[in-house]
Amino acid sequence: MALDGCGLFCKYILVIFNIIFAVVGLAFFGLGLWLRFSGNTRGIFEIEELNSSAFVIGVTVLIVLGAVMLIVVTFGDYGACNEKRCALQVFSILLAFLATGEIVVGVLAYTQRDEVGLRIAEFYTSMYTLYAGSGDPAIAVTLTFIHNALHCCGVTGIKLIEIAKDTCPKPDGLLEHLAMPNCPVTIAEVFDSRAPLVMGIFFGTGALLITALVCSSILLKQIKKTHQEVTAYYATVY
Numbered sequence: 001m002a003l004d005g006c007g008l009f010c011k012y013i014l015v016i017f018n019i020i021f022a023v024v025g026l027a028f029f030g031l032g033l034w035l036r037f038s039g040n041t042r043g044i045f046e047i048e049e050l051n052s053s054a055f056v057i058g059v060t061v062l063i064v065l066g067a068v069m070l071i072v073v074t075f076g077d078y079g080a081c082n083e084k085r086c087a088l089q090v091f092s093i094l095l096a097f098l099a100t101g102e103i104v105v106g107v108l109a110y111t112q113r114d115e116v117g118l119r120i121a122e123f124y125t126s127m128y129t130l131y132a133g134s135g136d137p138a139i140a141v142t143l144t145f146i147h148n149a150l151h152c153c154g155v156t157g158i159k160l161i162e163i164a165k166d167t168c169p170k171p172d173g174l175l176e177h178l179a180m181p182n183c184p185v186t187i188a189e190v191f192d193s194r195a196p197l198v199m200g201i202f203f204g205t206g207a208l209l210i211t212a213l214v215c216s217s218i219l220l221k222q223i224k225k226t227h228q229e230v231t232a233y234y235a236t237v238y
Contacts, residue, residue, distance in 0.1 A: 007222030010011025029066025055126035117191030
């Protein structure tokens, strides 16, 4: 079907959006599955007393969120590339739920920032403990990302005794060669001092989802209009 300039623009915006969404979703889903079924961490999920731990909850969230993102991408790409209204309608509904969820989570993360900070610090400590006992490369990659993002080093911050020092970032000054900020305290401080920024990130993500939702709605109208024009043309001819 022939789309006008606005319709084509929205179509390409949705394709680019879905590619980015797919990469992030695969990363979340893959990391979650690795942590869930890795030989070094599988046993944690088999202990009933640990089912409510921050680590188990965090891994479950990664798997579920990654799966939902991939489902959304499937409907979005199929609908945009093939100009299928039904798929785009499902895509729009899922985007609306995700956008609402992002905003709600952002507000909760801001209002409950102390609790959220403690939970994430607990999740980090669980990851650190697993790495110290197994040296799992997937956990090492995760710790390296956290350490570089927050510029912290392990649970002690003292490189001479730090077990995970290989995953720590480069020191910024002379004193940091001896001791760097430890991550559990840094995580709690970040969520306390940067709560508005964290909420802004969630709101920004929600705004991107709403933008994709608007593009999907415009594309739906364009496809419907084109379909009606084609139907009217053949009705006139035949």
